[in-house]
Amino acid sequence: MxxxxxxxxxxxxxxxxxxxxxxxxxxxxxxxxxxxxxxxxxxxxxxxxxxxxxxxxxxxxxxxxxxxxxxxxxxxxxxxxxxxxxxxxxxxxxxxxxxxxxxxxxxxxxxxxxxxxxxxxxxxxxxxxxxxxxxxAAIGAGIDITKPDGHMVVDIGGGTSDIAVISLSGVVESASIKVAGDQFNESIVKYMRRKHNILIGERTAEQMKMEIGCVYPKEEEATIEIKGRCLMTGLPKTITVNSTEMMEAFEEPVERILEAVHNVLERTPPELVADISNNGIVMTGGGSLVDGFDKLITARTGIHTVVAEDAISCxxxxxxxxxxxxxxxxxxxxxxxxxxxxx
The missing domain is CATH 3.30.420.40 (ATPase, nucleotide binding domain)
Structure with a gap:
């Protein structure tokens, strides 16, 4: 038709x-x-x-x-x-x-x-x-980007993390790094191999990230039971992993994202930094849903950070x-x- x-x-x-x-x-x-x-x-x-x-x-x-x-x-x-x-x-x-x-x-x-x-x-x-x-991401999060007012957006997707300061409908300062959700999964696979001598697949790593993944201490520790292949025997093995271990696994990619946020803030004109301090930082993308990411950025930058509503489709x-x-x-x-x- x-x-x-x-x-x-x-x-x-x-x-x-x-x-x-x-x-x-x-x-x-x-x-x-x-x-x-x-x-x-x-x-x-x-x-x-x-x-x-x-x-x-x-x-x-x-x-x-x-x-x-x-x-x-x-x-x-x-x-x-x-x-x-x-x-x-x-x-x-x-x-x-x-x-x-x-x-x-x-x-x-x-x-x-x-x-x-x-x-x-x-x-x-x-x-x-x-x-x-x-x-x-800024438009999808409901930010009015047409005003002469500085806003900072941190978009953590699957393959890249994009950090930008936006004012008057344009990008004033930005950084795009190839560290995001996929690298979180890779970090889990490497951690499980190194710490537990167990080999897991990408889909299992994704499940662990979504269910117990965190980058900031949880009030209540979460655990998950996962199955993989033991590297010593070559046979299937089941182990229990907790959320504190996930923090350890995510340390390297998370530090690189925080460093990028810091670098963008350093290069931003002071008037816009003052605006961002008032308006806060908005996080979007599936990677921003990893538990405690907003709290961690708030703690490191001193700027109130929120995860946008419906972050994945922003x-x-x-x-x-x-x-x-x-x-x-x-x-x-x-x-x-x-x-x-x-x-």
């Missing part, structure tokens, strides 16, 4: 893809995973169904994540994944292909930008626009809301920092 296409906002994340349709809100939230048949190159599954296959596939089927550290690592697979997600939310052929707004990490290079734009075009977009993640919401200003665009530019279009 032929129809007029809606404008679409896409949070193209390392861990998951969220799609926002103008007038409907976030309509899709699926893992950034594709499963293909190596022999034929045929796309078998996309999203949650493909994620269920990670680490569990026979020789001819491979489940891969086409985005790494916030950018495209496998162009062909990203394009096919996007095409499938767009088809899923729009329901087929359109007389006019949709315009798409994609959010990207603030530290992205021009080559990486071009890859995102080309993938969007090949996936069926009429035009592709880009917006920086921290700007989208970036997608902001990307979608910024679609409203597409009509104001002239020569491919708008007020938002470094947002671009390609014809």
């Amino acid at each position: 032929c129809s007029l296409a809606k404008d679409i906002g896409i949070d193209l994340g390392t861990a998951s893809v969220l799609v926002y349709i103008k007038g409907k809100g976030v309509v899709l939230n699926e893992p950034s995973v594709v499963a293909i048949d190596k022999n034929t190159g045929r796309l078998l599954k996309v999203g949650a169904e493909a994620q269920a296959m990670l680490g569990r596939t026979p020789g001819n089927i491979v489940a891969i994540r086409p985005l790494r550290d916030g950018v495209i690592s496998d162009y062909d697979m990203t394009e096919r994944m996007l095409k499938e997600f767009i088809r899923k939310v729009t329901g087929g052929f359109h007389l006019f292909p949709p315009r798409i707004m994609v959010c990207v990490p603030s530290g992205i290079t021009e080559v990486e930008e071009r890859a995102v734009i080309d993938a969007g075009r090949q996936a069926g977009a009429r035009r592709v626009y880009l917006i920086e993640e921290p700007v989208a 970036v997608a919401e902001g990307t979608g809301k910024s679609l409203d200003s597409l009509g104001d665009m002239q020569d491919g530019t708008v007020n938002l920092s470094r947002r671009r279009q390609m014809n």
